[in-house]
Amino acid sequence: MAATEKERSGSESGRGATWGVTLLKFSLVAAVIVLLNIGVSWAIERIEMQVWPSHLEIVDRVVLAGVVLYMILMVLPFVPGVELGLAFMMLLGPQGVVLIYICTLIALAVSFGLGRFFPAHLLASFLRWLHLTRAEALLRSFDATTPERRLEFLVEHAPTRAVSTLLKRRYLLLALLLNLPGNTVIGGGGGIAMMAGMCRLYSFPKYLLLIAVAILPGPLLVVFSNLVY
């Protein structure tokens, strides 16, 4: 009896420590991003960079590099893609809206493709590194399930009835998740698209059509705000 209690208390303290480590790692990643942001802004302020017509080639290259970087970041999971895209569109103005929209579409299609070919065991290892053992176990079982049984598997494992209903309307769910503010915590645009590809529950043409519509609110918001102001 005493041993069982000791085991329980040991397991509880172990779980607490695991969550502590996970929180620490997430905080570390967030701190690096914030510090990079502050550092770059500070450097720009210090340089007091002036842009002149003689710098046109540099400006073009910087924008091109920015667009490529945006696409790479958008493909990657856990990057605030929606926020980044909005910031880029604000920066470039109405002309940039179409460009960023197309880039986002391509990036999310690439993410989806990567998800299709990305070995699930690598993602599971990453989840284990983050000490998200339940998510890792779920992913491993999900990966072991045949594509035809996967939706059924998810519905069975859904924590609530609402989630199970949403899973049955998976295209709507995907559209909602892509537009969810702060979706970075669940993988960001890239991560969500990668998971969509990985789960093999979505056909590529339908997925492409869906994201073409689902990512419209951001660009439309920028266009309308430009029309108003």
Added chain:
Amino acid sequence: MPASLRAMLVIGSLSAAVATSSAAEVPSPAADSLDGLRFTGQAGEKGKGDHHKDTIMFTNGLFRALNCENWGFGAGRYTVEKKGDAYHFKATLMSPDRGKLEWTGEIVGDRANATFRWTHERWYRTIIRDYWFEGARQAGTR
């Protein structure tokens, strides 16, 4: 008349003559033309400090910004309007591959203060940047 007073009068007349002669060297521009004037000073981006030395000049009804010519902005026709002591001028300089520079400036006495806007259509956005120029009239011009 004492010799010392005579000497003072002579010196006074000479100084007046010298002053008249320097004023004649830097005359006021005509109300409808700034031709012959040339100003040298500093230019920078709006809200920021000096960036480079530049020279602007008015010749044969055309306005030129010498540093801008290095980037392909050729001379452009200018307009001028006199308001009180100030001469307001406007000019647009075009470049074959870098858009246009729209200059608006004011000349008061020997000083020229101007702002200019660079506009250039690109595939990703229209570049719009604002700049300033502050210069002093070059001796011997006009």
